[in-house]
Amino acid sequence: MKPHEYLTKGLLLPELDLISVGIISVSSRIIITKKQRCGAVCPKCASLSSVLYDKRTVSLNDQPIQGKRIVLKVIKQRYFCKPCKRPFTEPLPGVLPRRRTTQRFRTQIYWACENFTDLKRVCKAYRCSPGFVYKAYYEQLSLRARKHNLYPFSSHIGIDEHSFKRKNGLSPHKFVTMIVDHNKKKLRDVALGKTSAELQEQLAKIPGRENVKLVTLDLSDSYKSFVKGFFPNAEIIADRFHVQRLMNPILHNARMEITGDKRKNPVRFLLSKNRSNLQHYERSALDTWLNHHEKINEIYQFKEALVRFYRTRGIKPAEIYFQKLIDQLALTENPHLKTFRRTLIRWRNEILNFFKYRLTNARVEGFNNVAKVIKRRAYGFRSFENYKLRLLNACS
Ligand SMILES: [Zn+2]
Incomplete structure (x- = not known):
């Protein structure tokens, strides 16, 4: 591979050929590209078609290069599927259908949200709206959280609560319960509320209740009754x-x-x-x-x-x-x-x-502190689901 080919391959998405590069403004560049292969697989019936129907040009926001905004113009081919009797647009690896941004741009937004001090700086650096940053960030977080849901309970867990929302008007003070995996040293799950019924409802989806042998608790009677009912083989340790x-x-x-x-x-x-x-x-x-x-x-x-x-x-x-x-x-x-x-x-x-x-609840208390920092950084949360995603990401 020649040096310039190597560079182009690194900068472009896979399966794209470079046609030309242009300057839009001082801080924006445009790259015009085309897909290499001819022929594509129909998304409906999965049959290969190479009958060209027409062409479309799409503009995509890609990750910045050396601080310059990159607009990727891709000339996409549309093929005609004979079995379905309708045209379809060829898919582009690295871009989801109907998206105007590449996946790697969205992952970069996620990185920036984790490392920048506030949302305003992310918007400025990546030239996008707060709404887009919000959407891209929580999308990435839920993708990461999906992996999390698969594995069962471990043998040692810790339970503790912290405040989520103060009492406001008629809505009562809300609490959040954290379930910490002592074996893997990370947060297993988060549930809204601290009563036995609320916890049972939200934690029922996690498999392997009978695996749990030890549970560390603060001296809370509601958690004690919950653990006795929910984990049949568990012994409770009161945190020293x-x-x-x-x-x-x-x-x-x-x-x-x-x-x-x-x-x-x-x-x-x-x-x-x-x-x-x-x-x-x-x-x-x-x-x-x-x-x-x-x-x-x-x-x-x-x-x-x-x-x-x-x-x-x-x-x-x-x-x-x-x-x-x-x-x-x-x-x-x-x-x-x-x-x-x-x-x-x-x-x-x-x-x-x-x-x-000789097991304590120290790790859970440490994660409580992380939760506090997250709430402060976000200036409070309205949605519990978003808060849960942030917590699971930060404490794993
Ligand atoms: Zn088809």
Whole structure:
């Protein structure tokens, strides 16, 4: 192959011959081409026809070359199909029927949407309307998502929810539930709503429910009942971060009764941090403060006990520690700690499962953060379907 032939082949679509190149304006070029082969297959009856009927010229928007807009003029032949008794236009590889843009141009738009900061820049760089960018981008996303739907559930999954739309007028606050595949480290599916009925309806299409062995959850009762009904062989693991976090509101509400303010008090930081991460002088300052406030001291000791509980290794020591914690909590007078004890008892097996399998919901929480960024970048979503496509693409 000669060098110029090699270049033309790289720049043009397959099966096209270059006729001429022209300049439309400073920033636009035109390439006139023709299809190589004579004869084409009828799209209706699939019989080969080489009876020429007439010619048509179509203009296609192709991907820019060195920042210049490229208009591809293709002289297309129309053939007459004898069995069907009607003419048809020859198809062009790389361009879908009735399209005025090449597929590679649309893939480039997809790339730009993923990498540019906003839609305006994409429109400017590719000289197309926001409507076209929107259409091309979501078309590419749904093509990618189609591959996603085929494979069944894996053995380890994680479930969590995040907010989709705030309450607005009469429409209620909407939530989105994410199902994360821990084995493949990506988002498996997204469902609108967080009730058991909504999830069952939307996830029923995915095969392989019985494959699921472990499910990580935050401490949500609706998800617990959903998992028990939907995945027959699954064991639930309560996420350790959510269990530890239960102590924070109890601790800080008790502190605010004394210190009054909300965030700026230095005691707040000392109380929130793990004791083992504190400097020795911080520790002694905190101890002096706690000695004056018996009520907080009690809560703080339980918070630290919970930290030590999660440091234990193996299911047997964890069971013993857990029982000890429950027994100690039974002696307290604090109503919030009593509620906390009841929660621990209700989730006993799920909490202890963590020590058997050592799996957390961290990946799901990470994807929640990605979801937040996507919502911000798009300035919010109206359509849940579009949001789902964006999420599936970003978290896979
Ligand atoms: Zn035909």
